[in-house]
Amino acid sequence: MSGPESDEDRVRNTTEVASRSRRSFLARGTALVGGGLVAARAAEPAAAASPAGGPPGVPPWMTTPGAETGAQPYGTPSPFEKTVVKNIPKTLKQYTSASVRTPLQELDGIITPNGLFYERHHGGVPAIDPAQHRLMIHGLVERPLVLTMDDVRRFPSVSQIHFIECSGNPDFKAIRAGRTASDLVGLVSCAEWTGVRLRTVLEEAGLQPGAKWVIAEGADAAALTRSLPIGKCLDDALLVYSQNGERLRPQQGYPLRVLLPGYEGNMSVKWLRRLNVTDAPAYSREETAKYTDLMPDGTARQFTFTMEAKSVITRPSGTQRIGPGFNEITGIAWSGRGTIARVEVSVDDGRSWQAAQLQAPVLDKALTRFRLAWTWNGEPAVIQSRATDETGYVQPLFSELAGARGLNSFYHNNAVIPWRIAESGEVSNGYPKA
């Protein structure tokens, strides 16, 4: 450049550089080597390198009819997407009580496909015949009831979009080990749920005075049991039979589950068969020995229901690779206390933050997609996001969480997730190795 550059020039030059880089990056797919504009320009693709689907060719899938209509009675993803699968740990001691994660970094929008919804089971996945399944409501009710699935579906229905998140997402001690967004926070998913308000069913049985808790029990081999506070049961709790328009998958509680929006996932009891209305919690294993948060002084926090505000950048994120120039930063944010009010993104290791754009719809206790346009200058960087919810609560740094709770509380880690971008464009976990 000769002479002082105007702001306008600078913007135009930046844009040109960005688009040029992006063209060459896209043309060469993931084979980017070296980075830097000189290398990129030298590698402008020749026509001979064009794939079958690009100009000037006519690809084979245009010269012969495709698969027959209805060849797949139940549609599945393209075979070219076969790597987009659940994140299943390879070395667990057993897979009966275990969890597998949603590949967050592979997904767009806010709805998790049913086949990729995270799983956490305590006694495996039961194969329940809905015709054989019954829901019993008893305890402090006027009329103990037995309901069939047909009965449940006769009640007035409602559909709502909510996330479900496992309370240990991730363990405080696992936060430095995860490589991908899924490794770190893949125990969250979001769907449109259809069912009946739990309030409606409880009122059908008739609550007696003194009803303060509802003990929910699953029909799985763990007969998993959690105590649900009556206030939540009468507020936005649902009994759910459908997920994203179709019946629940077996892994999600088919044929019937509880959904407590914004509360730790374990409370949304799957394969629901019993609701016992009581004046006190059950103090079940899952709310004493497990799902309690051990503090440095040896006490454990109990009934820590709410999943606090959280966000993660899913692109660019760990194990991905970017090229210099324009890169959209995008991710998801959510809060168990309501809607997401704001997501801020830092691209300079936390020194400054800028507001990301929130993609509508921004829903109560649902994933919210955020985006920020970013031009990477090719220098090492640390990018991260932090969410603020409608209550004004701001997602904390891990150092703040650990400072307040130590490293042994396991559950409810909603820390900011930094991603480190190397000069090569490779993205990795931004937490320093312990």
Next chain:
Amino acid sequence: MAIPRRDGTALRMAPRAAIGLAATALAAIAIAATGLAAIASAGPASAETRYGIGRPATAAEVAAWNIDIDRDGRKLPAGRGSVAQGGALFAERCASCHGAKGEGGLGDRLVGGQGTLASAQPVKTVGSFWPYAPTLFDYVRRAMPMDAPQSLTDDEVYAVVGYLLNLNGLLPDDAVLKARSLAAVRMPNRDGFVPDPRPDVP
């Protein structure tokens, strides 16, 4: 859109239901009005909000399914089992996952760890962490052993629970456990739990 009740009178819709149906019939306006009256008496539902869906659960059905045990053990069933019987059962049914002496393996460690909760390496076991002994009966009966849950008799559950408490130094070797004696066991970490103080950060 009135829904007949079992007693033959028309159903008064709950407010949310009435709103959803309001566009479908003029009559819904009148129903919504009665719905508003119902919301004023929110709380335990009155008979007027019923849909008449489902059938009554009989006392026998409720008794058969009502297996959750309260922390004070008032709902513990009849039955009894000795520490010695529990040791034999544990070796046969539990040790392959939890270790011969409950030291853990495929399954959780069940023994020891008392005094470690405030340390950098806390060991959470039945003896160090579980606050209520009756909860142990509840969990073993409903969920263990993992390969055959609900296969133990109540007597066997008492025996296995007694053995675990014995391994943790909470019952003598010659103890025989039943409802009253199990409810009387005071777990070391009974008072170790506190309510949720969040938001606690920053």
